[in-house]
Amino acid sequence: MSINDTPQIGPVIQRERKARHLTLEQLASRSGVSKSMLSQIERSEANPTFAVLWSLTQALKIDFTDLIAGGVAHRQANPIELVSVAHTPEIKSPEGAWKLRILSPPALAGRMEWYEVEITPRGKLESAPHAPGTFEHLTAWSEGLVVETEQGTQELSSGETARYRADVVHQITNTGTQAARALMVVLYE
Structure with missing residues (x-):
């Protein structure tokens, strides 16, 4: 990816949603992002705002920086969610x-x-x-x-x-x- 390319977040969102066995409806309910918008994002047909991306990362429990980097480091599920000062x-x-x-x-x-x-x-x-x-x-x-x-x-x-x-x-x-x-x-x- 060159410095001028935008991150391909749609495939990452879709992969993380499916890894959690979530339907579009379930992720829409958890994130507050409409099902149609989610579908467009996953197909790279929409350019989501920061607020939409933030809602999706929180609903999927993934780091925003991992999403932008194009890959999510899979961690073992932790029963205690920790939000760092930086986030x-x-x-x-x-x-x-x-x-x-x-x-x-x-x-x-x-x-x-x-x-x-x-x-x-x-x-x-x-x-x-x-x-x-x-x-x-x-x-x-x-x-x-x-x-x-x-x-x-x-x-x-x-x-x-x-x-x-x-x-x-x-x-x-x-x-x-x-x-x-x-x-x-x-x-x-």
Whole structure:
């Protein structure tokens, strides 16, 4: 393969799906990728997005880098799934005020999600309302965090958990002079 060739991922996806004795329907259900899109990817007729590839690698329990390289190193099944730091997705604010590390599996997105939150000194994580019935649970791992919604304001000490409606405008502020960290769990109804 030359440097300008794109990786042939369709055959790898198909081989890994069949090695796990999965039908297209079963992989579609596990990954959230439609059966027709999966079929097109396997036949190299579609150019999937990063998000689609990520969902497929998570559903098949293969490393993204192995997929791109065109081959998957077969490992013995492990009853404990391990996600390395390098494979943990992050979301960062454009101005660098906060960072979210996505700790929950992609299959739970939109139902239950959890994040490691880090906010710079005097930084603020502002959020528009989520879907109706959504709640956030924020457990402070350090001092200086303040949760504010249109319904009130609450300071947190290290180890404390704030539970609040997230279907309204809300924000988390670090009033401290050092980076603040927390665990955030988001529950959707």
